[in-house]
Amino acid sequence: MTGSLIIAGLGPGDDRLVTPEVVSALAEATDVVGYIPYVARVAPRAGLTLHPSDNRVELDRARAALAMAADGRRVVVVSSGDPGVFAMASAVFEALEGREDWQALDIRVLPGITAMLAAAAAVGAPLGHDFCCINLSDNLKPWEMIETRLRLAARADLAMAFYNPRSASRPEGFARTLEVLREECGSDRLVTFARAVSTPDERIATITLGEATPEMADMRTVVIVGNSATRRVGRWVYSPRRAG
């Protein structure tokens, strides 16, 4: 039996946002590996072993998945959203460093609907012009780097999508983010808080930076800040295609 490793994106939550390609991969898997709440989205069945694991053990999880694939299993590593956007794909490739045996495996990444696309669609088209996508967690990079990126992105007049804006263990980062953005973009800039998009817990609101407060975000929230031209029309928010 030849093993394989697929890194698959489950989309933001709603089953109707899971691609048929990912559904097929899950149907053929012998083992599904991932963070507890994502593995919980995969229906149990005979012949399938589920391997849920806790947060912040991404590299260990990747190595365990690769070891199973090397052992001949058909392994699917699941991420929420898209696996290549602040999710498991990078961890798997990092785990391949120095392991030529694992590099020879059949490995594929299957894209998914990442949270910012679902959030943008839910409110209109705030990412309809040039934008950036920044992970606000400072677990894996210094805060100074985040702040520099925020300021340069604002000066480039890019719309911005933020992942992992605020955790209980480091609530101060997002408060500082809002201060930096108010300095760079002013208080009237539109900002959308989109929590748990496409799930029963969905909660979405668009306000101004002047009205935004840190506790409006948690780790299940994607935050989208418009560019200088982002505007409301009717009950929607969009960034015009034309600029300058």
Add this chain to the structure above:
Amino acid sequence: MTGSLIIAGLGPGDDRLVTPEVVSALAEATDVVGYIPYVARVAPRAGLTLHPSDNRVELDRARAALAMAADGRRVVVVSSGDPGVFAMASAVFEALEGREDWQALDIRVLPGITAMLAAAAAVGAPLGHDFCCINLSDNLKPWEMIETRLRLAARADLAMAFYNPRSASRPEGFARTLEVLREECGSDRLVTFARAVSTPDERIATITLGEATPEMADMRTVVIVGNSATRRVGRWVYSPRRAG
């Protein structure tokens, strides 16, 4: 009969990357509107009228779609990829400006797999760290703005995904883009050219900026430039999660 307008993303090309949500919307549509090659991806059936139109008429197309929805039709406007990323969603919201009658319509955006996610998945995880997404077409913004964004994004050490890098009518912009990037990022930076991802015409290559030439891109190509840490492992390319 109550009309509706759905703006749906068909993904990059492969039917297995179309979400079930979009498949359902198309199954219930009375009218499908869009650029000729995208409408061609929708199977004809009784009760469905296809309205293909040429490129660069996005606002006219949006108004025609809204007028049909106002007339009671169930209209789906199709885009390739995700409709909110350099596609039809912004044009539809722009067409709503000043039209309170149209703003009262049932309008929804259904997200899709945008080309940069499919391209990134095909080569590994080059967008696994902070990144930006820039439309290189200067039809709707001045070239100076594009160049400023390229330089600021490079200084922020963001990976970059470029859409519409090069058309026959303005081939010089992408040549200039490569020059600017070599100045800012050096010649060793990894760059992926991903043409027509997930279609029979797919052609994907990762090289260095020093090796890149303008004619490697056309309008069906997404170009992904890594950040300073983006590296190869085995036959893949990825951006490590950790930085700084």
